[in-house]
Amino acid sequence: xxxxKIDEIEVQVQEDTPILKAAxxxxxxxxxxxxxxxxxxxxxxxxxSVEVIRxxxxxxxxxxxxxxxxxxxxxxxxxxxxxxxxxxMELMLSRWPNVKVVKETAEKLGIxxxxxxxxxxxxxxxxxxxxxxxxxVCREVVQAEILAFAYRGIKREVVLPFGEQxxxxxxCGACALVCPTGHIKMVIEDYKGKKPEFTLGxxxxxxxxxxxxxxxxxxxDAESCIxxxxxxxxxxxxxxxxxxxxxxxxxEVVEIDAGQILxxxxxxxxxxxxxxxxxxxxxxxxxxxxxxxxxLNSTGPTGGKVQLKNGKAPRxxxxxxxxxxxxxxxxPYCSRVCCMYALKFAHLVHDRTEAAIYQFYIDMRAFGKGYxxxxxxxxxxxxxxxxxxxxxxxxxxWSKNGDGSLLIRCEDTLIGKFREVPVDMVILxxxxxxxxxxxxxxxxxxxxxxxxxxxxxxxxxxxxxxxxSDGIYIAGCAQGPKDIPDTVAQASSAAAHILSxxxxxxxxxxxxxxWIDEKYCSGCRICNSLCPYTAIDFxxxxxxxxxxxVLCKGCxxxxxxxxxxxxxxxxxxxxxxxxxxxxxLEI
Amino acid sequence: xxxxxxxxxxxxxCGGCDVAVLDIEVKILDVAAFxxxxxxPCATDFKYKDVEAMPDKSITLCLFNGSIxxxxxEKLAKLLRAKSVVLVAFGSxxxxxxxxxxxxxxxxxxxxxxxxxxxxxxxNPDKIFPQPVTKVKEGDLEIxxxxxxxxxxxxxxDVDYYIPGCPPQSTQVxxxxxxxxxxxxxxxxxxxxxxxLGAGDKTCCDECPRTRKEKKVKQFYRLHEILINPDECLLxxxxxxxxxxxxxxxxxxxxxxxxxxxxxxGAPPNVHDQGLxxxxxxxxxxxxxxxxxxxxxxxxxxxxxxxxxxFSMAHSTLKIADL
Numbered sequence: 075x076x077x078x079k080i081d082e083i084e085v086q087v088q089e090d091t092p093i094l095k096a097a098x099x100x101x102x103x104x105x106x107x108x109x110x111x112x113x114x115x116x117x118x119x120x121x122x123s124v125e126v127i128r129x130x131x132x133x134x135x136x137x138x139x140x141x142x143x144x145x146x147x148x149x150x151x152x153x154x155x156x157x158x159x160x161x162x163m164e165l166m167l168s169r170w171p172n173v174k175v176v177k178e179t180a181e182k183l184g185i186x187x188x189x190x191x192x193x194x195x196x197x198x199x200x201x202x203x204x205x206x207x208x209x210x211v212c213r214e215v216v217q218a219e220i221l222a223f224a225y226r227g228i229k230r231e232v233v234l235p236f237g238e239q240x241x242x243x244x245x246c247g248a249c250a251l252v253c254p255t256g257h258i259k260m261v262i263e264d265y266k267g268k269k270p271e272f273t274l275g276x277x278x279x280x281x282x283x284x285x286x287x288x289x290x291x292x293x294x295d296a297e298s299c300i301x302x303x304x305x306x307x308x309x310x311x312x313x314x315x316x317x318x319x320x321x322x323x324x325x326e327v328v329e330i331d332a333g334q335i336l337x338x339x340x341x342x343x344x345x346x347x348x349x350x351x352x353x354x355x356x357x358x359x360x361x362x363x364x365x366x367x368x369x370l371n372s373t374g375p376t377g378g379k380v381q382l383k384n385g386k387a388p389r390x391x392x393x394x395x396x397x398x399x400x401x402x403x404x405x406p407y408c409s410r411v412c413c414m415y416a417l418k419f420a421h422l423v424h425d426r427t428e429a430a431i432y433q434f435y436i437d438m439r440a441f442g443k444g445y446x447x448x449x450x451x452x453x454x455x456x457x458x459x460x461x462x463x464x465x466x467x468x469x470x471x472w473s474k475n476g477d478g479s480l481l482i483r484c485e486d487t488l489i490g491k492f493r494e495v496p497v498d499m500v501i502l503x504x505x506x507x508x509x510x511x512x513x514x515x516x517x518x519x520x521x522x523x524x525x526x527x528x529x530x531x532x533x534x535x536x537x538x539x540x541x542x543s544d545g546i547y548i549a550g551c552a553q554g555p556k557d558i559p560d561t562v563a564q565a566s567s568a569a570a571h572i573l574s575x576x577x578x579x580x581x582x583x584x585x586x587x588x589w590i591d592e593k594y595c596s597g598c599r600i601c602n603s604l605c606p607y608t609a610i611d612f613x614x615x616x617x618x619x620x621x622x623x624v625l626c627k628g629c630x631x632x633x634x635x636x637x638x639x640x641x642x643x644x645x646x647x648x649x650x651x652x653x654x655x656x657x658x659l660e661i
Numbered sequence: 662x663x664x665x666x667x668x669x670x671x672x673x674x675c676g677g678c679d680v681a682v683l684d685i686e687v688k689i690l691d692v693a694a695f696x697x698x699x700x701x702p703c704a705t706d707f708k709y710k711d712v713e714a715m716p717d718k719s720i721t722l723c724l725f726n727g728s729i730x731x732x733x734x735e736k737l738a739k740l741l742r743a744k745s746v747v748l749v750a751f752g753s754x755x756x757x758x759x760x761x762x763x764x765x766x767x768x769x770x771x772x773x774x775x776x777x778x779x780x781x782x783x784x785n786p787d788k789i790f791p792q793p794v795t796k797v798k799e800g801d802l803e804i805x806x807x808x809x810x811x812x813x814x815x816x817x818x819d820v821d822y823y824i825p826g827c828p829p830q831s832t833q834v835x836x837x838x839x840x841x842x843x844x845x846x847x848x849x850x851x852x853x854x855x856x857x858l859g860a861g862d863k864t865c866c867d868e869c870p871r872t873r874k875e876k877k878v879k880q881f882y883r884l885h886e887i888l889i890n891p892d893e894c895l896l897x898x899x900x901x902x903x904x905x906x907x908x909x910x911x912x913x914x915x916x917x918x919x920x921x922x923x924x925x926x927g928a929p930p931n932v933h934d935q936g937l938x939x940x941x942x943x944x945x946x947x948x949x950x951x952x953x954x955x956x957x958x959x960x961x962x963x964x965x966x967x968x969x970x971x972f973s974m975a976h977s978t979l980k981i982a983d984l
């Protein structure tokens with residue numbers, strides 16, 4: 075440790091610490107422009123110049139990269155330094171008069187205008203000020219070395235090598251992140267790796283996949299993470315205080331022996347962009363229900379504030395029911411939860427903003443405990459209910475570029491009139507639909523799906539949690555759209571089913587089983603892959619297949635397929651069926 | 662004691678079955694020594710009237726090969742049935758129709774048109790077709806009447822036993838003949854009527870040396886479309902092999918020669934319709950879920966009827982053999 079004196083304040087720091095850091099510790103502000111914590115000090119803008127006094131000699135050095143030594147006296151705001159800063163800032167102001175960061179820093183230093191004319195005056199607000207942050211971050215952090223300075227003097231600029239796009243650029247956006255003026259912008263075209271569940275904006279390669287997930291920890295998308303591509307970056311590890319980032323973790327496949335399985339794979343939401351008339355994905359401020367839920371979340375990107383893309387509060391909000399559900403073009407079924415969450419949205423928007431709220435509904439389905447009361451309360455809150463499914467959402471003709479005025483067109487069936495309702499935010503109540511991989515999951519567990527695509531229960535009324543496969547249970551939206559109370563009830567029922575078997579310790583099975591006659595089986599293995607219950611095993615040394623009596627459900631698929639007729643359904647042999655037919659036909 | 666009498670006859674067949682009898686090599690001498698061969702048009706000179714002159718049930722054993730294509734075949738089948746104690750349907754044609762019965766997929770008219778008019782080497786401007794009776798100045802000339810459909814032997818007369826194969830394997834023929842000689846010499850009881858002799862109870866797969874996996878077929882290949890792995894199950898490789906639906910007994914000769922089983926040993930025990938059973942099995946191992954994809958895979962099977970019913974058409978559920 076060494077002791078240095080900065081502006082009469084004594085501070086103890088490690089030897090070789092840059093003056094800038096020591097000053098920070100002493101609570102002294104030194105202006106910077108090209109500096110960033112992410113890479114080694116560059117010292118190009120000279121704005122952080124300070125006066126170092128050792129004995130009777132004084133020197134002007136840059137604070138960002140000058141290491142402290144025992145007994146240094148540093149002046150950060152001497153007349154000489156003020157004069158240097160003034161010249162630097164005036165030179166910058168003369169060339170880039172409208173750049174925010176330049177103006178702000180100048181203002182902070184008490185500099186109003188420049189005395190110098192400029193040969194290369196750039197009026198742009200996002201002009202490049204040649205600080206070199208982008209070049210440094212690309213070289214040192216990303217290690218892609220895509221950006222570099224070219225030419226000299228007033229012609230100096232940041233370029234791509236030979237002015238061409240390079241495939242070495244991994245589109246990480248680090249340059250845009252560090253650019254102090256916004257000269258470098260990221261244009262999000264499409265997400266490269268696995269998409270986060272849903273989002274209100276671009277995401278980084280490290281993100282929290284599910285807001286409600288437990289534990290709520292971020293994951294790294296190895297497909298787009300720079301570290302996994304170049305071995306560099308590690309920015310997240312550098313900034314993570316508890317050192318929780320571990321790049322060595324791998325995806326693991328864990329095998330668990332289980333006697334019973336409860337499937338709760340949930341649902342997906344209907345992609346609103348399939349119904350182009352509502353403008354989802356094309357018009358600003360048209361949100362899906364889950365996106366809006368994220369906006370309402372107090373830990374979400376807006377901290378729970380309801381706002382438009384331009385940051386302003388909405389003046390009128392339209393909530394559109396039945397997007398993709400109760401629609402023969404898409405899903406004929408009712409998604410059951412939308413009416414109530416639409417009312418909740420309305421209530422929260424009413425609570426948090428001054429906006430007028432319009433609900434466009436086919437009919438209100440407030441069927442649960444306390445639901446109808448909530449609906450009545452909403453009506454008292456002054457929500458405008460319009461009975462009629464919205465026909466389309468368009469940009470209003472008076473909408474100025476980006477002010478986002480929208481027009482919802484619909485037929486109000488209660489007054490029998492066509493209406494156009496001006497709003498500036500639209501929330502779509504997207505249908506719940508089966509997960510995209512429902513068929514793959516179904517095959518793994520040998521269960522069926524109902525015509526709507528959700529998993530099929532054993533009996534819709536009497537056994538809604540079991541499936542036709544013993545030991546496989548379903549609950550929640552994997553079985554069909556339902557709200558939280560219904561899901562909890564169904565899941566509890568499934569858990570009770572499972573526990574009853576566990577406590578009983580044994581299972582009864584049906585006597586209808588397939589049976590392979592060893593005398594006739596030649597082990598062709600045609601039946602092996604057919605069994606939907608994986609009940610057929612091939613005995614390698616005997617070269618025959620056998621049926622596992624416990625797993626077999628007696629469906630008869632293998633009986634029909636066996637080319638040697640070596641498999642018989644017990645109680646349904648050919649001879650028995652033919653005898654039955656003969657008996658029938660004799661009458 | 663007089664020697665037991667043996668008759669052999671060929672109806673609609675290629676002659677391969679007669680060759681298969683001779684293919685038992687030196688054992689044919691045992692046959693000649695033990696039996697009195699009374700009728701064998703392929704090898705000896707007997708006339709039909711010689712047979713007609715025999716008393717009923719005077720022939721101990723008759724090995725009848727060939728299917729019933731025309732009136733002459735049928736007449737001889739009935740004649741030999743009457744004269745024989747034991748009538749054996751010898752070979753696939755007599756047992757289940759075999760290749761001749763594939764003609765049941767078409768009509769007599771169409772066959773005559775092809776044979777007597779359409780073949781490129783035929784010159785028949787007057788469109789003359791064979792007639793059962795032709796009058797010439799010396800009298801009436803008769804030729805057998807061509808039936809509409811081909812039948813197996815047991816669809817015309819009562820059959821005691823069957824020896825399958827196209828042709829039956831010589832080792833199996835020799836074994837059957839040895840067993841018959843043993844029974845007749847030592848007065849042992851005959852096997853139950855309808856027994857299939859010279860074959861096993863399992864399928865061709867039982868004798869096949871190839872390694873089999875769980876079957877999932879994405880595309881069916883014809884032989885020239887694929888380099889066959891000699892150690893792997895042909896069906897696993899996408900080649901339609903009738904082995905799984907064919908009775909064992911041949912020793913899996915074809916598959917050992919890298920050619921798929923064609924099914925000549927007929928349906929295994931308990932199987933009523935070999936082609937249907939194979940079709941059901943094949944359709945079970947197609948590895949696809951979408952109807953379009955399934956159609957596409959099925960369409961890669963060349964000539965399904967001819968493949969699945971190559972030997973068993975006469976008896977098939979398709980019932981084309983109805984007369």
